[in-house]
Amino acid sequence: MNPFTFDTSDFQFLLDSVGETVSIDNVEQKAIITNTKIGDYEDIYIHTLEPIQRGNLILHNKKNYLIVSDVTEGLYKKALMRRCNYVIEIEGQEVCEIVGHNDFGEPIEECHPTVSINVPVIIDKYNFKIDDFAPIRVPENQVIVTMQDSQENREKFAVNSTFEVMNKKWKVIDVDLTRTGLLILTCELS
Missing domain, CATH: 2.40.10 (Thrombin, subunit H)
Structure with missing residues (x-):
């Protein structure tokens, strides 16, 4: 041994x-x-x-x-x-599909909402660093939002997309993918 x-x-x-x-x-x-x-x-x-x-x-x-x-x-x-200090709730969207046609040949649609999703995030006013004791402060009207990197999150939080959190509406102005596994967004008040 x-x-x-x-x-x-x-x-x-x-x-x-x-x-x-x-x-x-x-x-x-x-x-x-x-x-x-x-x-x-x-x-x-x-x-x-x-x-x-x-x-x-x-x-x-x-x-x-x-x-x-x-x-x-x-x-x-x-x-x-x-x-994670906040959760961003993305409301479901209404999706319509054609289920048939009426007597005049016009489509009949059925609409139903998709499920809303909750995305746990870390929101901070400082540039996201783990090992630095002097973090860089972002401008007053901006925040750094860090979340799990997934295809769904990349689609929902692309540049110019908006979301609500902390009773304010935010717009994504930059997406940082330099840390594998994390999606780091710079957002400003919309």
Whole structure:
């Protein structure tokens, strides 16, 4: 037996003993959650045997968190996650489809609304940095919105799209894709 190898059953025992069930992108998994304090944010570490990546949305203690750091690879996976401080609600749109024709050959449409979606986000007045103690402040009428990068979010939050949050209407003026897994928007009051 190699004395320098770490048996995964040891970490599995820790998961079983002190781990808790969290939802990672709507899939329940066991993880060990440890607190940390970085600046003014509610940041915590997640440790798991299952693969995780930056941009995963975590539900822990009925709060949404977003993995904002790279994941350390090894026997177990470890990453920093930040609490989402707002939820953007995108109302469903009315979709109509032709279900037949009347006696005059005109189409008969049935319309129904699509389901509205809630997008947990991190909204800040500072440029999004994890490891910098002197963040860059954005102009007074702008905010930085960080969310999970998905095809649906890219479509809903493209440049010039608008949304409401904090009782104000915001317009997307820039989309930053430089951090894999995260969609970082610069938005200004509309």
